[in-house]
Amino acid sequence: xxxxxxxxxxxxxxxxxxxxxxxxNKLGDKYVYWYQxxxxxxxxLVMYQxxxxxxxxxxxxxxxxxxxxxxxxxxxxxxxDEADYYCQAWDRGTVVFGEGTKLTVL
Amino acid sequence: EMQLLESxxxxxxxxxxxxxxxxxxxxxxxxxxxxxxxxxxxxxxxWVSSVSGSDGNTYYADSVKGRCTISRDNSKNTLYLxxxxxxxxxxxxxxxxxxxxxxxDYGLDVWxxxxxxxxxx
Numbered sequence: 629x630x631x632x633x634x635x636x637x638x639x640x641x642x643x644x645x646x647x648x649x650x651x652x653n654k655l656g657d658k659y660v661y662w663y664q665x666x667x668x669x670x671x672x673l674v675m676y677q678x679x680x681x682x683x684x685x686x687x688x689x690x691x692x693x694x695x696x697x698x699x700x701x702x703x704x705x706x707x708x709d710e711a712d713y714y715c716q717a718w719d720r721g722t723v724v725f726g727e728g729t730k731l732t733v734l
Numbered sequence: 735e736m737q738l739l740e741s742x743x744x745x746x747x748x749x750x751x752x753x754x755x756x757x758x759x760x761x762x763x764x765x766x767x768x769x770x771x772x773x774x775x776x777x778x779x780x781w782v783s784s785v786s787g788s789d790g791n792t793y794y795a796d797s798v799k800g801r802c803t804i805s806r807d808n809s810k811n812t813l814y815l816x817x818x819x820x821x822x823x824x825x826x827x828x829x830x831x832x833x834x835x836x837x838x839d840y841g842l843d844v845w846x847x848x849x850x851x852x853x854x855x
Contacts, residue, residue: 629796661841663779670829670845671771671779682843714779718839721793723769723781 630719632726639732646702648729650715653696660698661716662691664709665728671714675700707733736760736844738830743849750820750853756813756830756846764808767833769842770815772826772851782828783815787836797823820853827851 633651640646650660662675674685678693688703702709710733715726742754754770769784783804784793792804803816813830827850831842 659840663842665779670847671831671842672845673834673841673843676834676841676843712778716779716841722795723771723784723793723838725771725779725781728778 630717630722630724632715632717632724634713634715634726634729636727637730637732639734640702640705642707642733643704646705646709646731646733648700648702648713648715648731650698650700650726651696652698652717652724655696655698655717656694658693658717658719660691660693662700663714663716664711665714666711674713702731705731705733709733736832738832738844738846740828740830740846740849743828743851745852745854746820747855748820748822748853751816751818752820752851754815754817754828754830754849754851756815758811758813758830758832761832761844763806763811765836767836767838767840768804768806768813769831769833769838770804770813771829771831771842771845772824773829773848774823774826777826780826784833784838785813786838787833791838793838817851820851822853824851825853 663671675691679691770782827848830846832844
């Protein structure tokens, strides 16, 4: 089965740039989606089709996908961005999620 | 405003059955794919099942295949998940999510608040 690999944790200082990676075989051939989940809340889509921001998502969120790696980048990270982030793709009839990355802003 | 409201969770015994429901509002229900995603306590997101909006094709994770049936009632704007032969490993918050298109191979742009299923004797 297809697997997406994310780092368990990423730390960043406020105002700096955070990069969260998601790796999978030939991932660049698929669309990648990113979700943000804060404690006790439902996931929120923050990036779709690799690099498109849904309405209401701040411009500091951006995405890329090439080769075997997709990246969610948060520029000028704010304390409110502290959350778990999950990547997701579709592979042969299944929805696949990465294991999630805990972003700590400190 | 697009909304999804899950119901039907609770405490169930191993081997039991349940039906989860997800009531939708604020969008043209029959057009979009819909999915169930679960999250075990302290764990990540796990996809369970999807149903397309156009042709009604269904898709299942290996972990629930043969034990779960996803269905939709477009006249009631409601999504369902029938789960049988419940196991402790099915304990999770179950989210209903709307696809961004009629095909399930796209992202999930609206999520419900979740309903908790606990399987324990």
